[in-house]
Amino acid sequence: MAKENLETKFYQLLKDTDREGMDSVIGWLKAEGFEKYPASTGRQKRHGAYEGGLLQHSYNTYTLFKEKNEKYELGLEEDTLRIVGMLHDVCKVGSYTEKKLKNGEQSEKQPFKYETDLPLGHGEKSVYLLMKHGLKLNDKEAMLIRWHMGPYDSAWLDFGASDKVKSVAKEVTALQTADQEAAAYLD
Ligand SMILES: [Fe+2]
Ligand SMILES: [Fe+2]
Incomplete structure (x- = not known):
């Protein structure tokens, strides 16, 4: 999909959710130029x-998470799939800049560098930023975004084993694998 079309579709999918604060989040993402950021340093x-x-x-x-939701009958609502799938990495907004070589050209080996003046972690930073911009997340969505790295998160053991945590374990696995598969095969 051409980038402009994808951008339009992306914001439309978010706008069509029935969620308090979404307009504010969309306004923030557009003002920050979400569509210009890379997903990693390279x-x-x-x-x-x-x-x-x-x-x-x-x-x-989002598309892979949605497929897994259907395949494994996880029962997540469409709004949750969109919010969690499409906004799990908003922690990256504003934190990547071009990595320049001494000759002034952008590095091919590592085109970007990550620098943040808000070092809150990864998933937890996304949750914070979404809430800061007024998005009303439910507990399940907040936990999914927070733990979307699954066992690759160094704090994974803190995820614990309470009933509430267990109730999202399958969904965390679906999201984490969707994230990883997107990175490995699609991005
Ligand atoms: Fe991530
Ligand atoms: Fe991701």
Whole structure:
């Protein structure tokens, strides 16, 4: 899909959710230029290391998460799939800049660098930023976004084993694998 079409579709899918605060979040993302950000620095051949990579990755994660929701009958609502799938990585907004070589050209090996003045972590930073911009998340959505890295999150063991946590374990796995598959095969 051409980038402009994808961008239009992305914002329309979000706008069509019935969620308090979504207009404010969309306004923030547009003002920040969400569609311009990469999804990674490019170091270690990570995914989406190009302008627009974050938009593509976020959409790809949503489509795979939606497929898994149907395949495994997880019962997540469409609004939750969109919010969690498409907004799980908003922590990256504003935190990537071009990595320049001494000669002033952009590095091919690692085209971007990650720098943040809000070091809150990864998933937890996304939750914070969405709530800061007024999005009303439910507990399940907040947990899914927070733990979307699954066992790749260094704090995974803190995820614990309470009944509430167990109630989202399958969904976390679906989201984490959707995220990983998007990065590996689609972005
Ligand atoms: Fe992520
Ligand atoms: Fe991601």
